[in-house]
Amino acid sequence: MSAMPDIMAEERARQANVDAEKIKIYLPSDLTPAQRKDLDTAMKAEAAFRRSQMQAALTTVRHRLHLKSHFIRFRHKNWRGQVKYTRSQRVLKELDESISNYRIRYEIGRRALVSLEDAASVNKEFRELTVDDISSKWVTDYDGVAARRLAKVGQSNKHAARNWEVATQPPSLSQQPASQSTTAASQSTTAASQPTTAQTSLPPASQQEQDLYDNFAGDEEWDGAEQRGGSRRIMSWIWTAGDIPTTDQDKYLREAIRIEWSKAYARRERWSEEVILLEEEERRTLQSLRCMESDWLARAWTHQGASVTQRGKRAYAKRQVDVFRRIHANFDMRFSAEDELGVSGKKRKTPPTEPPARPTNVPTASARVPPTPLAATTTD
Secondary structure: OOOHHHHHHHHHHHOOOOOHHHOOOOOHHHOOOOOOOOOHHHHHHHHHHHHHHHHHHHHHHHHHHHHHHHHHHHHHHHOOOHHHHHHHHHHHHHHHHHHHHHHHHHHHHHHHHHHHOOHHHHHHHOOOOOOHHHOOOOOOOOHHHHHHHHHOOOOOHHHHHHHHHHHHOOOOHHHOOHHHHHHHHHHHHHHHOOOOHHHHOOOOOOHHHHHHHHHHHOOHHHHHHHHOOOOOOOOOHHHOOOOOOOHHHHHHHHHHHHHHHHHHHHHHHHHHHHHHHHHHHHHHHHHHHHHHHHHHHHHHHHOOOOOHHHHHHHHHHHHHHHHHHHHHHHHHHHHHHHHHOOOOOOOOOOOOOOOOOOOOOOOOOOOOOOOOOHHHHOOO
């Protein structure tokens, strides 16, 4: 501890009035080799702390990269529209910032460990973590392709059809010599089956589309991913880092995997049960609306009198029939649309619902009371 008085004097001289929460806590890695020559116990403790810090940061980086990959796949599969795309870009930005912060934390721990131990042994155990090492290109190779396709959607169908007609229209055979008519016909057939320059050319993209393209145009991660095949991808060392686990470590690893699998299986079972309950709730909702419609239709048939009260009740009952019929149609349309956008991609099969039958216990048309003018039913 012979170096501590010098460090404390240096701190007091550097900044006399400093807040307690801003006082720098010196670790052995912050000292020179001469100052920490008697701090072997503290050096070993910090070395263990730095190793734990780097392993935790590396594990978090892997988790964030997997999360980013699955989120991009989910976005391409389920999200459409500018609003959701902008929201997804915000989420991806937050993920990138989190990955970058944990990379910096890893590098801070690595530099501290290098100052405490031999640099060669540290570099063999913990390599330098660069920006290229935290790329997600090995798990997501098509995001750049999708962005380029999205940047080319600016042309209208009319413009594309006009380009296709110009590119595929063969020259008139009547304007060519007879000796070249056969050759021209065969060439026009071949040209129609192949893309031409005019057919593949695109109009200038809008500013928004160009900005989207520029975000990916200079990204070597996506450019390299498009050129590599599935067997030629270069995997980052972070996915294979770490020593071979011992028997005890392998036991704990298998136990951890078993626990995670059990949790995932339980979540899947709960979600499957929720889907079953939701589908049953949808079915009962539609059935209840159909029953309410039938009930009000029966009430409308029971009020067949010619008085003002009977006609008012009949009109109100028919209005209720129309209300429940509209609600039923709206719910049925919404439920069917949600099922078509579900995981299975198949529309829910529901039994065909027939319109409510006319009640049998109502008077027939011949037995009904003919309508009487309103003036005839009034009394003085």
